[in-house]
Amino acid sequence: MTAHTAPPEIKTQFDALLSEMVQRGASDIHLRAGSAPAARIDGEIIRYGEERLTPQQMEYFAQVMMPTQVMWGTFLEKRDADFAYSLPGMARFRVNAYFQRGSVGLIMRVIEDKPIPTFEQLGLPQSVFEELSRHERGLILVTGPTGSGKTTTLASLLDHINARDAVNIVTLEDPIEALHRDKKAMMVQRELGADTQSFSNGLRAAMRQDPDIILIGEMRDKETVEAALSAAQTGHLVFSTLHTQDAMRSINRIIDFFQPHEREQIRQASAKAWWRSSASACCRARRRPGAGHGNPAGHAHRQRMRQGRRQARRDQAGLQEGGMRGMHTFDQHLARLVADGLMDEDEAMLAATSPHELKIMMMQASY
Template identity: 45%
Template sequence: MINIKEILAESIEQSASDLHINVGLPPIMRVHTELIAMEYPAVTDEEARQMVLEMVGQDKFQEFEEKRDLDFSTYIDDGSRFRVNAHYQRESIALSFRAISNYIPVLDELNLPDIVKELTELPRGLVVVTGHTGSGKSTTLASMIGSINEKRSKRIITLEDPVEYALENDNCMIEQREIGADCVTFASGLRHVLRQDPDVILVGEMRDLETTSSTITAAETGHLVFSTLHTVNASQTVERIIDIYPGSQQNQIRAMLSNTLQAVISQTLFRRVDKPGMVPCTEILLCTSAVRNCIRENRVFEIPNIIETSRKIGMQSMDNSIADMYFRGFIDREEAVMRSSNPGKMEKLFSQHGNAVPA
């Protein structure tokens, strides 16, 4: 019988970010974006079933069999923690593990723009961190909360599914509520959070209308609120939030969002070429009066142009960030060109400047 804790321990030793269990295959880990098969025999259906039972117990396993999907967290003896999704595929159990570092990096270690640190000093409003799964959103948010915890005296309440980074009280008083264990849903947690005297609220994900509405209301009532969305850029983020609402409510939400949204940080990870590891490239939108007018008047298509012409105040497009990371020697030229929104323009920029950083 394959020992899941042994497999997880080995994946940590190999610096894997993810581990995948599929019946009929050996365990497969992701190391710096590459999928690598581990030296174990193929997992059987019974072994996959026992892995889930061992981690969640009989009651949760019954819930999993009814709903066919289950999110939870687990840990191994050395204290390493993992976010886990158990699901069914082709009528057999599969598991996806995401390693959660016990160390919360400070913002300066993440190679994020300086403006990100300034956003932690906002008194109120909504800051949304976006990107695809595995783009580092959770790490960025944990580091931002860590910065507040270090410098300010606030009461912070997080709603997470599941709790990832364990945040310790420093200058702040922190409560972390896990969906399913400490409250039923994001929406139910948000309904009660305003009665718990928070200064800062972290909502793991704005995944439906009720959660999104409650998140914006919390920001509207004078709290600093952080949340995430699975979108790839700032203008798409604004559109996604508005599109969650029925058409009859969209004018109202445009007005609310234009008043409460403070910033959007969209990020994606690139493999580093200067040393092992990953580095984020980011698009930054700051809600200036021009941006607020675009949101309010349904001219979201103008936001990319505003970002492009507002670099002096801290905004930047994703392509600006990709070019910067290339010129700093962090990422590969071919990948930078391929993943830019305009590969031809990016190739031309690189050819004009060689390895010199453009002014």
Template identity: 40%
Template sequence: MTAQPRIAPLFDALLAEKGSDLHMSIGHPPMGRIRGELTPLREAPLTPPEMESLLFDIVNPDQKKQITEEMDLDFAYSYGTKARFRANYFYKATGLAAVFRTIPSKVLTLTDLNTPEVVRKLAERRSGLVLVTGPTGSGKSTTLAGMINHINQTRHAHILTIEDPVEFVHESIKAQVTHREVGPHAISFATAIRSAGREDPNVILIGELRTNETMKLALQLASFGVLVFATVHTNSAPATIDRIVNSFPADEQPAIRGMLAESLAGIVAQQLVRTADGKGRVAALEILIGGSAIASMIREGKVFQIASKMQAGQSQGMQTLDMHLEKLVAAGTIAPEAALDKAQDRESFAKTLQRIKPDFVLSEDLKA
């Protein structure tokens, strides 16, 4: 029987509370992010010797060499059959530190996630670029895993994932799933994406579009008839388009606009919001679906018009983040204050709240 790692009690405490992240910092108690809030998992602060003992116990010699020489390490760790964690070791003012993000061992389906029907339809596309965006910890990976799971359950296809590190592990069901990890299996995202085209994929999941090189390669693959999923750290659909275009030099931007207009299937921008009962969090989604009108706005650089197109495109499944927040408040799923905190147009949303929740009291700064 394999000995339990020394960090096991902290993992168990986090999992027992259904926490999403474990934060470890010298001089502070280990903290768990539980329902969005950082909470101590014990009273005693971590000491430097204890920190080294806990963290170095679960890495191999090459990983230990990397953290001590390069001061940074990312890897995925399997905690028996209980959970997988995405780990980041780094150094800060107090010394060695780490954050572990829980990767659920069970891939949640789109039904489990209660995603709108239009998200399922995006997963059923045969080609194009689908971007899932949002800040760190907003559930992007979980939504993407649900979409990949849907394809895996319903389609005889080759799904290739390129990640750093691999998060959700999909067992091949109807589809053939190939997981590639940057580091052990490829030098970089760019080299992995370049060779992806030669690996006969129908679907490619790219963990993150970090550089304009990876963005361009993803756009090319999408235009070649492959369904490409990727994540970007942006808060809205229009901001995502701007981020991609603006990451290129001015002379390349018209060509990139053309490629993006041609291949964009959809953007799902999400935020996690604490539920009204305080027991969990729910995803609020902004959804943009590609089409001829959106394509011409992208081509002509009229991204500022996209928000009104999303408001008018409800029949196609489109919605702005504020529209979804309004629905969640009206259904009693989230509290008005939590919705207002995430709203993109706070002043306009405050007026909406007063209409649907007349007893809601506005703060002074929003009273016009």
């Protein structure tokens, strides 16, 4: 590895390459030594030209995006890094830099510089998310697999609150994907690495910044969960995400961060935080907004948390029975989308948490 000395013309060349890919509709950009630049467009990897990138070019590209010696030195030490990069007026990128076979590789998710979508544009149930946005305290989790729309859903919620309420909102993100400008609210956005070293550290600092609402990009570890629950219990509204499939799995995931002797206390703390969960998904291949979102779980859900894991099994019977209280499962919402003609059955079955249960629901709806 050379010193942190990328030639000035490299940035111009690199930005021009990114601009071309974005203009062609790239969702993800793949750059690595020994291969031509490539991008994912409409779900397929497309290569740009025949000229293969060299290890030296890749090193320079990474240096362009890591402008300080500290960032570069940390990358060389840890051998991978996550950060954001911007092309003003064009797009932002969520970047993962890594080493493979001794040379630098880059994967860049394109985050277009465009207005934050509304609930309606995302296909979110307006009344449900309007209700969520009006809570003054507690913990609201948006759950789902990678790429399902968790970050976009939270951005839409915060933008809705920003336009309506004169509150102080502090976000901790890795990296910042949606840029929020002050409307009625005060917006403070902090990025891991550049502004704070960890979610747990940033959250402890946020508690001294007079927040009404706190967003934590992801529940990653025990310390972050503890700090989030503490904030939710002391009069703040906390938003975050989990990589889980549904509300029941979310309970287990949170509890699994802790040692066995700590878990009963965490169940009680989570229940007191007025736990609410929403599962989201996006069918990107067809550019169809919001394939479905589970409604927030209420009293019955919190009761199961207090009673422990055995009572929170993943059959989701409690949520299915709770439809009259405004709750429904992800699969129930898929069945509704099929019945309304907004999704075909094959697509719904591929997205389902339990294809067997979904098939039964779709059969019942057809009678």
